[in-house]
Amino acid sequence: MTADVTDLKAHAERLRELHGGEMLVLPNAWDAASATIVAEAGFPVVATASAAISAMLGYPDGEGAPWQEMFAAAGRVARAVSVPVTVDAEAGYGMQPRELVDRLLDIGAVGCNLEDTDHRAGGLVEAGAHARWLADVRSAADDAGVPIVINARVDAFLPAGGIPEADRMAEATRRGRLYLDAGADCVYPIGVRHKRDIATLVTELPGPVNGNTGEHLDLATLRELGVARVSYGPRFYRAAMADLKATVQELLA
Incomplete structure (x- = not known):
């Protein structure tokens, strides 16, 4: 473990708080540059986006x-800032729980997104099996002495998840619990886009809920509904690339 375990533990506890x-x-x-911008702006945590x-x-x-x-790449983000870093670790890359935890801690990360999509087979991982794997990740983090913050992504609302639209709320709630x-x-x-859906999830799930802003969901609305955490995924990366594209195209005019 490259980083000091005491510092990692303090960062993990702060992230959970x-x-x-x-x-x-x-x-x-x-990357390191975008992470530095986020931290210097005053945000208390830096999160990575796997898509970006x-x-x-x-x-x-x-x-x-x-x-x-x-x-x-995530390690360069963690080295660039002094605040807690949480990494989008996708579906865990097929790693065993202890290996995943060790590699996160080695790069200085104290949190992770773990999604329930099976990228090799397609569709969602069986919920019970995924829950057992998450429990093993939690146990591995406890054994390592750092209470890594696990943000369990539920992909039931994504079309690729293969859940009929009428069943998505019930399945997301079941999996979240x-x-x-x-x-x-x-x-x-x-993938939740409507106020009524995120409101139901906040009410039905006995723990913090991560939301996204969108056409019908701004920060004020999410705050009012009791959402604990809001992330943006690759949105700012894509905006930066779009700005670069427009700027360099002007050079050809």
């Missing part, structure tokens, strides 16, 4: 990039 107070807003970073990092590295999202490159019971610290039902 931030899920229980004022809504935690995470404008996701993808994989695109930066030249690979498709959804575990299309080698994990070694993804972790190396299982994951919280397994030791996850927060549930992230990605």
Whole structure:
């Protein structure tokens, strides 16, 4: 473990505390420069976005990039800032729980997103099996002495998850409860677009909920609904690339 375990533990505990107070807003970073901008702006945590990092590295999202490159990039983010860092670790890259925990701690990360999509087979991982795997990740973190904050992403609302639209709320709620019971610290039902849906999830799930802003969901609305954490994924990376594209095209005019 490269970083000092005492410092990592303090960062992990701080990250967990931030899920229980004022809504935690995470404008996701993808490299050392963007992470520094986020931290210097005053945000208490830096989160990475796997889609942004994989695109930066030249690979498709959804575990299309080698994990070694993804972790190396996330490690540069963690080294660039002094605040807690949580890493989008996709579906865990097929790692055993202790290996995943050790590699996160080696790069200085104290939190992770773990999603329940099976990128190799397609669709969602069986909920019970995923809950058991999350419980093993929690146990491995406990054994390592650092209470890594697990943000369990529930992909039931994504079309690729294969859940009929009428069943998505019930399935997301079922999975979220299982994951919280397994030791996850927060549930992230990605793909929720409507106020009524995120409101139901906040009410039905016995733990913090990660939301996203969108056409019908601004920060004020999410805060009013009791959302604990808001993340942006690759949104700012894509905005930066769009700005670069427009700027360099002006040079050809």
